[in-house]
Amino acid sequence: MTSSDHSKSNDPTSSRGKEKVWEREDYRGEDLLHKSKQVEPLSNKEAAFVDGISETDHQRSHAALIIVVVPGNIPCTRNNSPAAVFLRPVVLHFPSRIPSSCSFLLLLLCAAAAAEPCSIARCGKNKVPIRFPFRQQGKQPENCGYRGFDLRCGSQDTIYLDLPYSGEFYVRDINHLDQQISLYDPGDCLPKRLLGLNLPGSPFVPVFIQNYTFLNCPTQVTTSRFNAIDCLTNSTNSVLATSSARLANRIASSSCRIITVLSIPVPWQAKDDEEFTAALDADIQLTWNAPRCGDCKEQGVICGLKSNSSEEIFCFHTPSKDIS
Known part of the structure; x- marks a missing residue:
């Protein structure tokens, strides 16, 4: 050599x-x-x-x-x-x-x-903290949240989420460990919103889902026998909802008619043979599959984007500050 x-x-x-x-x-x-x-x-x-x-x-x-x-x-x-x-x-x-x-x-x-976790935002005195993957739109930069997780503050310190094809819902709670968010209707008529709920286009999916049959019946027929959905009921017609196909068919054979059958998100699944009508006024429970921040939460550290130009998730071992 x-x-x-x-x-x-x-x-x-x-x-x-x-x-x-x-x-x-x-x-x-x-x-x-x-x-x-x-x-x-x-x-x-x-x-x-x-x-x-x-x-x-x-x-x-x-x-x-x-x-x-x-x-x-x-x-x-x-x-x-x-x-x-x-x-x-x-x-x-x-x-x-x-x-x-x-x-x-x-x-x-x-x-x-250098990347650091974003500050935690809040809507006034609302106890639900807004942290990654969510961000407060208009107050936190885009890199503080994940795509589709924008939240806004409403009147009386409320927090609301805008679903692309379903409109605005208020946020009751966010469980970061289980990756679940609880939503309710600002107009206090959740069953009406469920009839038009369309989740594709958002990062959220139901925790549980179940088929419900919606029926329209004369009010005098249903008043003493079934629980009607109050916000969809008037003096002449009542709207019922049941997860029992057998009950729905039996009611429809009288003077009622089936409006539609929908798969809707529910907080828990009812048994198919439970023959009752539901008010469907419990909060909507949704979850998300990405990003996965459960590992960071279990370690007691902060989850966030690794950098401003990446969607890779990183666990920060430094505390996040609160902002009001």
């Missing part, structure tokens, strides 16, 4: 060097890279960063230099130091000292991409 070949083989910026993590016999921090004997090839941007180290820096260096290759935005701790567990390290060996410009550049990268 010629001296030029030997020099080329030890050049960390050669094409061979860009395909593998460099040898690290002289590096004493092997624990950081104990699983990183070989990694995927560097991207063009990453390779350019390695190539950008000047020849002068090569001549002045005498210790191993750790370059943190960043696949996108890097998470940083609250004091702007890199969160090493998420970083992709590449170790270079030089015969003299580490170039100070590289350390400065790493700090600049970290400061620019």
Whole structure:
């Protein structure tokens, strides 16, 4: 092997060097890279960063230099130091000292991409906190929430959610551990809203779903026998709802008629043989499949977006502040 070949083989910026993590016999921090004997090839941007180290820096260096290759935005701790567990390290060996410009550049990268959990918002004295994946529209930046999880404050400190094809619902409660939200109707006639409920286009799905038959009957027929839906009932006609197909058919065989059969969200599932009519005035219970923040909640830490330009979820171990 010629001296030029030997020099080329030890050049960390050669094409061979860009395909593998460099040898690290002289590096004493092997624990950081104990699983990183070989990694995927560097991207063009990453390779350019390695190539950008000047020849002068090569001549002045005498210790191993750790370059943190960043696949996108890097998470940083609250004091702007890199969160090493998420970083992709590449170790270079030089015969003299580490170039100070590289350390400065790493700090600049970290400061620019630092991500912290958003503050918790509230609607006046409402006890329901607005936190990721939800955000208070108009008060918190878009990166504080996930797509489709915008909430707004209404009168009397109420919180409401606007479902794309179903309109506005007030928020009673949000359970972040179980990933459930409880909704009720601002107009106090939830059964009427259920007749037109359309969840596609939103990130939410029912916790439970059940078929209900809606019937229209003369009021004098139903008053003493069944529970009518008050807000849909007048002096001449009553609207009933039942999950029992057998009961619905029996009622319809008299002077009642079936309006429709719908699959609607319910807080719990009734048995098919339970022959009763329901008021359907309990809150709507919805859940969401993405993003998954249950793991963060179980750890007692804050869930949020890893960076402003990503939809990747990150667990922050720093407390969130309240904003009013």
